[in-house]
Amino acid sequence: MGAQLLTFGAAFLGSGVESVEALTIVLAVGLTRGWRAPLLGTLSALGILALLVLIFGQLIVTRVPELTLKLIIGTLIVLFGLRWLHKAVLRSAGVVAMHDENRAYVQTVESLREDHEKTDWIGFTLALKGVFLEGLEVVFIVIAVGGTSGGMSVAVAGGLLAMLVVAGAGVIIRKPLAQVPENTLKYAVGIILTSVGTFWAAEGMGVSWPLDFVSILGLAILYFVASRVAVVLIRRPVFA
Amino acid sequence: MRWLQAAASEVIGLFVGDWFQTGISVAILAAGWLALPRLRVEGAAYVLAAALAVQLVLATAAEARRKKA
Numbered sequence: 001m002g003a004q005l006l007t008f009g010a011a012f013l014g015s016g017v018e019s020v021e022a023l024t025i026v027l028a029v030g031l032t033r034g035w036r037a038p039l040l041g042t043l044s045a046l047g048i049l050a051l052l053v054l055i056f057g058q059l060i061v062t063r064v065p066e067l068t069l070k071l072i073i074g075t076l077i078v079l080f081g082l083r084w085l086h087k088a089v090l091r092s093a094g095v096v097a098m099h100d101e102n103r104a105y106v107q108t109v110e111s112l113r114e115d116h117e118k119t120d121w122i123g124f125t126l127a128l129k130g131v132f133l134e135g136l137e138v139v140f141i142v143i144a145v146g147g148t149s150g151g152m153s154v155a156v157a158g159g160l161l162a163m164l165v166v167a168g169a170g171v172i173i174r175k176p177l178a179q180v181p182e183n184t185l186k187y188a189v190g191i192i193l194t195s196v197g198t199f200w201a202a203e204g205m206g207v208s209w210p211l212d213f214v215s216i217l218g219l220a221i222l223y224f225v226a227s228r229v230a231v232v233l234i235r236r237p238v239f240a
Numbered sequence: 241m242r243w244l245q246a247a248a249s250e251v252i253g254l255f256v257g258d259w260f261q262t263g264i265s266v267a268i269l270a271a272g273w274l275a276l277p278r279l280r281v282e283g284a285a286y287v288l289a290a291a292l293a294v295q296l297v298l299a300t301a302a303e304a305r306r307k308k309a
Contacts, residue, residue, distance in 0.1 A: 075266070076255060078265065078269065078292065079255040079262060080254055080255055082292070083256075085296060086261075086303070087257075089296070090300060090303065090304060090307075093300075093304060095303075095307050095308065129246070132247070133247065133250045136250055136251060137254060198285075198288065198292060201272075202276065202288055202289075205272060205277055206277040207285045208282065209285055210282050215285075218286070219286075222289055222290065223289075223296070226293035226294070226296050226297050227296065227300075229297055230296060230297040230300040233301050
């Protein structure tokens with residue numbers, strides 16, 4: 001039950017953050033050029049992404065031995081999580097600017113106004129590309145956490161629910177979801193993914209953890225403390 | 241074609257920000273793969289996690305120093 005909750009939570013949070021970024025692009029295109037083309041682009045991207053989950057999810061679960069799967073996917077999740085955590089630390093320390101959905105929205109709208117003379121396939125392509133590229137991360141998170149924990153359906157449910165919640169919020173407010181604490185969420189998901197990835201990679205190496213999956217909590221504390229140490233170190237005035 | 245290239249670089253970008261730092265993370269995991277099963281000590285995997293955590297601190301500090309310079 002605990003492991004399934006973790007799988008669902010990781011898929012939900014990771015997918016939610018990426019869905020917010022995809023929604024910003026779709027809203028910018030839709031409110032500037034009309035809804036038909038960007039909605040078609042979004043649906044096409046979602047179709048391709050669903051196909052990727054279906055093909056790779058099935059291949060991974062049915063063809064790869066459990067330990068090998070844990071080692072490979074665990075390693076990939078560690079690299080993926082560390083990358084998110086790395087960015088989150090630099091943002092928290094003020095070295096890199098916080099991701100701002102309002103600014104991303106304004107930039108996309110401005111670039112679309114410049115292209116106003118062109119035909120509407122631009123709206124379709126922009127939405128397709130935006131949703132597909134942001135969705136690739138969702139696909140990876142869902143396949144990785146679902147495949148290694150044996151809870152693919154739980155991970156898919158988490159990912160889908162996150163997308164529905166974000167899409168629903170977008171339909172209601174028709175503005176970028178700037179109030180979502182996206183950077184904090186990415187920080188949290190970075191810690192969860194790095195912890196889960198380390199846990200599975202070590203299990204794939206044939207090592208057992210004390211207290212089994214409860215160790216993930218200890219790993220999360222370790223990575224959180226490390227990330228705060230990094231932020232404090234970077235913020236020090238003598239740091240240059 | 242440009243679209244495929246963007247997708248490919250996006251996929252690589254999921255895991256690799258800086259090739260050197262990614263290489264170190266992979267080296268730590270490879271060392272763990274070689275050493276941990278031989279140790280047979282419960283909780284030894286935390287050493288692997290600690291090494292990755294130290295790598296995170298050093299890598300972010302190094303990048304921050306580069307950006308501030």
